[in-house]
Amino acid sequence: MAKILMKGNEAIGEAAIKAGCLYFFGYPITPQNELPEYLSKRLPQVGGRYIQTESEVATSNMIFGAAGVGVRVMTSSSSPGISLMSEGLSYLAGADLPVVIVNMMRAGPGLAGILPAQSDYAHATRGTAHGDFQLLVLAPSSVQEAVDLTMLCFELAEKYRMPVMLLGDGMIGQMMEPVEFPPMEVGPPMNADDWALTGCKGRAPRLVSSLFLDPVELNAKNHERFEKYKVVAQNETRFELYNCDEPYDILITAFGVMSRVCKSAITELKKQGVRVGLFRPITVKPYPSEALSSAILKARRVLDVEMNMGQMLVDVQLAANGQREVDFMGKCGGLTPSIEDVVEAVYASLAKAEAAV
Amino acid sequence: MKSTDVLFAGFGGHGMLMAGKLLALSMIKQGKQVSWLPAYGAEMRGGTANVTVCISDGDVMSPYIERPNALVVMNTPSLAKFGPRVKPGGLILLNSTLIKDPFTRDDCPVMSLPASQIAMDMGNARATNLILLGAYAGITQIASQEEVIETIQETFTSRPKFIPLNVSAFSAGWKEGTRLRLESGVEFAHQENEEEETDSRYAYSNG
Numbered sequence: 010m011a012k013i014l015m016k017g018n019e020a021i022g023e024a025a026i027k028a029g030c031l032y033f034f035g036y037p038i039t040p041q042n043e044l045p046e047y048l049s050k051r052l053p054q055v056g057g058r059y060i061q062t063e064s065e066v067a068t069s070n071m072i073f074g075a076a077g078v079g080v081r082v083m084t085s086s087s088s089p090g091i092s093l094m095s096e097g098l099s100y101l102a103g104a105d106l107p108v109v110i111v112n113m114m115r116a117g118p119g120l121a122g123i124l125p126a127q128s129d130y131a132h133a134t135r136g137t138a139h140g141d142f143q144l145l146v147l148a149p150s151s152v153q154e155a156v157d158l159t160m161l162c163f164e165l166a167e168k169y170r171m172p173v174m175l176l177g178d179g180m181i182g183q184m185m186e187p188v189e190f191p192p193m194e195v196g197p198p199m200n201a202d203d204w205a206l207t208g209c210k211g212r213a214p215r216l217v218s219s220l221f222l223d224p225v226e227l228n229a230k231n232h233e234r235f236e237k238y239k240v241v242a243q244n245e246t247r248f249e250l251y252n253c254d255e256p257y258d259i260l261i262t263a264f265g266v267m268s269r270v271c272k273s274a275i276t277e278l279k280k281q282g283v284r285v286g287l288f289r290p291i292t293v294k295p296y297p298s299e300a301l302s303s304a305i306l307k308a309r310r311v312l313d314v315e316m317n318m319g320q321m322l323v324d325v326q327l328a329a330n331g332q333r334e335v336d337f338m339g340k341c342g343g344l345t346p347s348i349e350d351v352v353e354a355v356y357a358s359l360a361k362a363e364a365a366v
Numbered sequence: 367m368k369s370t371d372v373l374f375a376g377f378g379g380h381g382m383l384m385a386g387k388l389l390a391l392s393m394i395k396q397g398k399q400v401s402w403l404p405a406y407g408a409e410m411r412g413g414t415a416n417v418t419v420c421i422s423d424g425d426v427m428s429p430y431i432e433r434p435n436a437l438v439v440m441n442t443p444s445l446a447k448f449g450p451r452v453k454p455g456g457l458i459l460l461n462s463t464l465i466k467d468p469f470t471r472d473d474c475p476v477m478s479l480p481a482s483q484i485a486m487d488m489g490n491a492r493a494t495n496l497i498l499l500g501a502y503a504g505i506t507q508i509a510s511q512e513e514v515i516e517t518i519q520e521t522f523t524s525r526p527k528f529i530p531l532n533v534s535a536f537s538a539g540w541k542e543g544t545r546l547r548l549e550s551g552v553e554f555a556h557q558e559n560e561e562e563e564t565d566s567r568y569a570y571s572n573g
Contacts, residue, residue, distance in 0.1 A: 185402035273428035
């Protein structure tokens with residue numbers, strides 16, 4: 010199939026259709042509007058339903074309802090909208106429901122700006138909402154990867170019966186790149202036969218809920234769920250190593266589209282004889298800590314680059330575990346560190362590495 | 367591996383995003399990888415609208431470029447903002463119908479074309495974007511005339527009445543671009559970045 014030039018938002022919409030998603034509920038917000046717009050046109054063509062909700066709070070409860078009856082469902086929003094859904098995300102996790110949530114991050118905090126940012130990393134990976142739970146979070150760096158990971162999101166959500174988030178940013182959403190859609194055989198949602206609310210005629214009634222008033226039962230549930238998270242971490246952690254086959258002095262860490270700016274900087278630095286590797290987590294939750302630790306030990310110093318005030322930095326520092334210093338360079342508010350900014354920051358890190366000798 | 371990038375900038379409604387899209391689509395025909403990154407946001411209303419098109423033999427690395435290889439610019443505010451940022455040795459192509467103030471750079475060629483005037487002489491100022499796209503392609507020879515014309519025909523399939531004007535505007539621009547290239551005295555090739563192949567490995571934590 011020939012590659013077609015598509016906006017990230019629209020490509021994710023088509024990927025969802027190809028993955029067999031039949032239901033979308035969502036409330037408009039820039040910079041992800043092309044995604045619901047696309048699905049409002051496409052879903053009816055494939056026998057699905059698109060509903061523009063009255064609010065994000067309603068959205069999160071509607072995806073709970075749809076997932077609860079065992080259909081394939083998704084929503085998308087951007088930063089402030091995801092905040093409004095957060096309570097619902099906790100309920101979804103507490104009821105072990107498979108849903109896909111797309112967050113095309115914009116600058117924060119508050120209503121802030123509509124330009125790209127990565128400032129919901131901490132929200133997505135740590136502080137999504139109340140209670141003990143995790144999301145599985147994948148961060149694409151190109152439109153093609155957004156397509157591939159969107160399809161994977163549905164698979165993982167159903168395989169592990171948990172909410173999965175695609176964490177993009179305004180740049181991924183608004184950018185056009187050539188994409189192809191891998192052929193995919195999709196059936197009905199996986200693993201829903203023994204829990205989904207499909208009508209109890211001829212079988213015992215079922216309950217989908219996150220309410221557990223018995224502390225012993227709730228404690229057991231949470232332990233069971235965290236055992237599942239361990240399996241997810243074991244099986245599904247993904248990352249990319251770039252320019253790491255040859256020795257390197259500085260290791261850059263970056264996720265999403267920011268990593269591509271860093272790749273350009275690395276290419277520039279290569280010409281100047283500076284040896285820099287890049288570690289890019291593709292799953293930011295679970296975080297590929299072990300692989301990053303090994304990569305860090307081969308470097309003299311680490312430079313974390315993000316479109317925020319340093320949110321993934323915590324995970325990088327944990328992986329460095331005091332063995333290497335970690336520098337940070339970031340811009341936020343809708344600004345993106347440029348190739349030139351990254352080059353400059355690498356030289357600053359190198360100078361610090363030299364001074365430390 | 368070779369790559370280049372070009373920033374198309376003007377006011378919202380000038381069609382610079384469309385010019386960039388037509389270039390990107392033409393480059394895909396050549397088997398290139400491309401990215402098309404628009405500036406979206408508040409500045410689209412009344413301010414500048416622009417798009418960066420990156421073109422590469424291999425994967426496009428950064429789609430976000432602060433210092434482009436080339437700038438195709440429609441109006442004075444965009445030139446003021448982006449003109450100084452073009453890489454040394456790059457190309458600046460400006461619409462001299464709308465940009466009256468002189469603009470020079472010692473370290474890269476600045477070429478001007480009365481693109482709006484040419485479009486108006488053809489009967490529609492809205493074709494200015496295609497004049498400029500034609501001139502950019504004619505100067506740099508980045509795409510053949512046939513490739514872009516085919517792209518225009520495919521892109522406007524659902525609005526065929528726009529095809530003749532856009533094709534003739536592109537062709538007129540191409541002719542001007544070819545003239546500018548010859549007048550510049552050098553066999554003007556577009557500025558390209560040379561990049562070594564770099565290893566990239568994707569992995570799962572459990573191998």
